[in-house]
Amino acid sequence: MxxxxxxxxxxxxxxxxxxxxxxxxxxxxxxxxxxxxxxxxxxxxxxxxxxxxxxxxxxxxxxxxxxxxxxxxxxxxxxxxxxxxxxxxxxxxxxxxxxxxxxxxxxxxxxxxxxxxxxxxxxxxxxxxxxxxxxxxxxxWVDRPASPAAAVEVHPIRFAGREAAAKREEAARVLRAAGQAAVVLADPHSVAWLLNIRGRDLPHTPLALGFALLRDDASVTLFLDPARIGAETAAHLGNAVSVAPRSELGAALDALAGQSVRVDADTTPAWFAARLRAAGAQVVAGEDPCRLPRAIKNTVEQAGSRSAHHRDAAALARFLHWFAGAAPGGGQTEMSAAARLLEERGKEALFVAESFPAIAGAGEHGAVIHYRATPETNRAIHPGEVFLLDSGGQYRDGTTDVTRTLWTGPGPAPAGVRDHATRVLRGHVALASLNFPKGVAGPHLDAIARRPLWDAGLDYDHGTGHGVGSFLSVHEGPAAFSRAARIVPLEPGMILSDEPGFYVPGHYGIRIENLLLVAPATPRFLAFETLTLAPYDRALIEVGMLTEAERAWVDAYHARVAAEVAPLLEGAVRDWLLEACRPL
Structure with a gap:
C-alpha cells in the first residue's frame, strides 16, 4: 500500500x-x-x-x-x-x-x-x-505539525495611514446603525487591518492568525495566545482591546445571549453561528464591516504601494537583465531563476518576503496555471522556449504581484507564439486603458480583457484579476475581474490585478500581469493607474497585430518605465532597461 x-x-x-x-x-x-x-x-x-x-x-x-x-x-x-x-x-x-x-x-x-x-x-x-x-x-494525522505561534507585530501608522481607534469607531458605527451589539471577525486580514497589526504565522502573508469580537462601543477582544503579545504591541493595542486565549472564545460568544450579533456567512466558520444560536443570541447575516474599507486604500497606503512598486521594479529590472543574458546559453533552471529574483528583491528596502511562492514555469510547465517548481519537477530552462514568471513581494509599505512571459531566445519567438502572446497583451492593455462609469463592478469588465482571444476562438480558465492588500494578502476581496465574482462596484483606492493569459497544455503558457489602482477620471468616470513598472518582452510581440492606440499605450508605458525606473539603476542594467523600453 x-x-x-x-x-x-x-x-x-x-x-x-x-x-x-x-x-x-x-x-x-x-x-x-x-x-x-x-x-x-x-x-x-x-x-x-x-x-x-x-x-x-x-x-x-x-x-x-x-x-x-x-x-x-x-x-x-x-x-x-x-x-x-x-x-x-x-x-x-x-x-x-x-x-x-x-x-x-x-x-x-x-x-x-x-x-x-x-x-x-x-x-x-x-x-x-x-x-x-x-x-x-x-x-x-499522527505527525501533524504544530500550529504557528509567532509574535504579533505593530503595523506603524506611517504605513497604515489611519489610527486603529478611528477604524474601530467607524466599524462600530456600522453596528450601531444596524442595531447590532457585536460582529464576529473571523478573517485574520480584517483583524490585522482593524487593529494595525501584522504577524509571521504564514510564509507569504503577514498575518497573526486569530479571531476577534468587535462590539458596538468600539471595544475589541482579540483571541489568540496572550504570550504572543509583547510590550510594544500591548501598548499599541491600548485599553480598548483585550487579549484572551482562544479557549475563552466560546464563553465570550455565550455572553452575547439575547443580543444581535453580525456574522459574515461567507468568511466565518459555521461553528460561530451555531454556538451563538445555542447561547440564545440572534445571528444576523451581514458583511464583515472591515472587508470593503480595507480594500479601499487610503492615501498613505496608495503612496506606499507606489513606492513599493518602484523598488520592486528596480529588482525586476536587475533580474530581467540577468535573465536576458543567462537564458539563451542554458544552464539555468526554474528554481535557480526564482531564487535569483528573490535575491534581487531582498536587496530592496522594506522587503519582508515573497507575496506567494514564485510561479516559474518553463515550456510546458508554464501551462500549469499555478505551477510551483519543486526539486522533483524543477527543470532546465532551454533556449528557444517560453518562460512564465509570476511573482511578487511583501514590502512593509505595499504588496506587489507581477507576471512577465519571456522568450528565452535567441531571436524572436515563432509566429504562433507571438500571435497568442500579442492577443494576451492586447487584452491586458484594453483593461488597463479603460475609462468606465462609477458603479461598474469587476464582473462587468472581465470580458474586455478576453476580447482579442475570443476573436480567435480562444479563452483562459481563470479570472482576469483579483484584489490585492496593503502589506496583507496578495489575493484580497471583495472586488475582482471575474465572471464568478460578486457585484462590488469599483471605488477609488482599490488595487486589482490585470492578468489575462493563454495556455497550451504540454507546450507553454502566457500571462501578463500588472497591478492597477482605481482612480478618479472625471466626476462620473473612473480609470486605472498602472502601478507595476516592468517592460514587456519585445520578442513575444507581433507589432503588426496592435492597433495604433494599443501601440501608443505600450510605447507610453515603456517610456514611463524608463523615466521612473532607470534612475534607480546603474551601468549595464540601466542600459538594458532603456533598450527594452524603446518605442515599438
Missing amino acids: THAADRLAALRTRLVEAGVEGLLIPRSDEYLGEYVPASGDRLAWLTGFTGSAGIAIVLADAAVIFTDGRYTTQVAAETDPVLWERQHLTEAPPQDWLRAHATGLRIGYDPWLHPEAALTRFRGSGAVLVPLSPNPLDLA
Missing part, C-alpha cells in the same frame, strides 16, 4: 468510528484563508494536492477531489488516479457529486472549516450533513 493509500485508509477507519459514511475535506483551515500553515493543510496531507483551492469528498468506496481551472494539470500530476477521481469545481460541483453518490448517507464535516454559505449549497444535495468534533482527519 502506498503512503497516500495508507492515509486514506486511516481516515476511513476514523469515519467508521465517528459514525459517518463520508467526510468533506476543504483546502481551508479555521481561518478560511487561501494560504494555510502546515498544521492546517489537511487537503495536501490527505491527497498530495498542494494548490490553494479545492475540496475532497471521501466515502467508504470512493474518493474525489475538486479543483478549478487553475489546477487541472497540477491536480492530475499530484494525486494518485487509482485513489482519487478528479473533477472540475465549477463544471461538476461537489454538491452534484454528492447528489449522485451519497443521497441519504451521513456525511461529516468540521464546522470550523466551512462557512455557513458553503454548507447551504451542500444541504440541498440529498446527503445528511453531520457536524463532527473532533475532525476525524485530525485524529488520523
Whole structure:
C-alpha cells in the first residue's frame, strides 16, 4: 500500500468510528484563508494536492477531489488516479457529486472549516450533513505539525495611514446603525487591518492568525495566545482591546445571549453561528464591516504601494537583465531563476518576503496555471522556449504581484507564439486603458480583457484579476475581474490585478500581469493607474497585430518605465532597461 493509500485508509477507519459514511475535506483551515500553515493543510496531507483551492469528498468506496481551472494539470500530476477521481469545481460541483453518490448517507464535516454559505449549497444535495468534533482527519494525522505561534507585530501608522481607534469607531458605527451589539471577525486580514497589526504565522502573508469580537462601543477582544503579545504591541493595542486565549472564545460568544450579533456567512466558520444560536443570541447575516474599507486604500497606503512598486521594479529590472543574458546559453533552471529574483528583491528596502511562492514555469510547465517548481519537477530552462514568471513581494509599505512571459531566445519567438502572446497583451492593455462609469463592478469588465482571444476562438480558465492588500494578502476581496465574482462596484483606492493569459497544455503558457489602482477620471468616470513598472518582452510581440492606440499605450508605458525606473539603476542594467523600453 502506498503512503497516500495508507492515509486514506486511516481516515476511513476514523469515519467508521465517528459514525459517518463520508467526510468533506476543504483546502481551508479555521481561518478560511487561501494560504494555510502546515498544521492546517489537511487537503495536501490527505491527497498530495498542494494548490490553494479545492475540496475532497471521501466515502467508504470512493474518493474525489475538486479543483478549478487553475489546477487541472497540477491536480492530475499530484494525486494518485487509482485513489482519487478528479473533477472540475465549477463544471461538476461537489454538491452534484454528492447528489449522485451519497443521497441519504451521513456525511461529516468540521464546522470550523466551512462557512455557513458553503454548507447551504451542500444541504440541498440529498446527503445528511453531520457536524463532527473532533475532525476525524485530525485524529488520523499522527505527525501533524504544530500550529504557528509567532509574535504579533505593530503595523506603524506611517504605513497604515489611519489610527486603529478611528477604524474601530467607524466599524462600530456600522453596528450601531444596524442595531447590532457585536460582529464576529473571523478573517485574520480584517483583524490585522482593524487593529494595525501584522504577524509571521504564514510564509507569504503577514498575518497573526486569530479571531476577534468587535462590539458596538468600539471595544475589541482579540483571541489568540496572550504570550504572543509583547510590550510594544500591548501598548499599541491600548485599553480598548483585550487579549484572551482562544479557549475563552466560546464563553465570550455565550455572553452575547439575547443580543444581535453580525456574522459574515461567507468568511466565518459555521461553528460561530451555531454556538451563538445555542447561547440564545440572534445571528444576523451581514458583511464583515472591515472587508470593503480595507480594500479601499487610503492615501498613505496608495503612496506606499507606489513606492513599493518602484523598488520592486528596480529588482525586476536587475533580474530581467540577468535573465536576458543567462537564458539563451542554458544552464539555468526554474528554481535557480526564482531564487535569483528573490535575491534581487531582498536587496530592496522594506522587503519582508515573497507575496506567494514564485510561479516559474518553463515550456510546458508554464501551462500549469499555478505551477510551483519543486526539486522533483524543477527543470532546465532551454533556449528557444517560453518562460512564465509570476511573482511578487511583501514590502512593509505595499504588496506587489507581477507576471512577465519571456522568450528565452535567441531571436524572436515563432509566429504562433507571438500571435497568442500579442492577443494576451492586447487584452491586458484594453483593461488597463479603460475609462468606465462609477458603479461598474469587476464582473462587468472581465470580458474586455478576453476580447482579442475570443476573436480567435480562444479563452483562459481563470479570472482576469483579483484584489490585492496593503502589506496583507496578495489575493484580497471583495472586488475582482471575474465572471464568478460578486457585484462590488469599483471605488477609488482599490488595487486589482490585470492578468489575462493563454495556455497550451504540454507546450507553454502566457500571462501578463500588472497591478492597477482605481482612480478618479472625471466626476462620473473612473480609470486605472498602472502601478507595476516592468517592460514587456519585445520578442513575444507581433507589432503588426496592435492597433495604433494599443501601440501608443505600450510605447507610453515603456517610456514611463524608463523615466521612473532607470534612475534607480546603474551601468549595464540601466542600459538594458532603456533598450527594452524603446518605442515599438
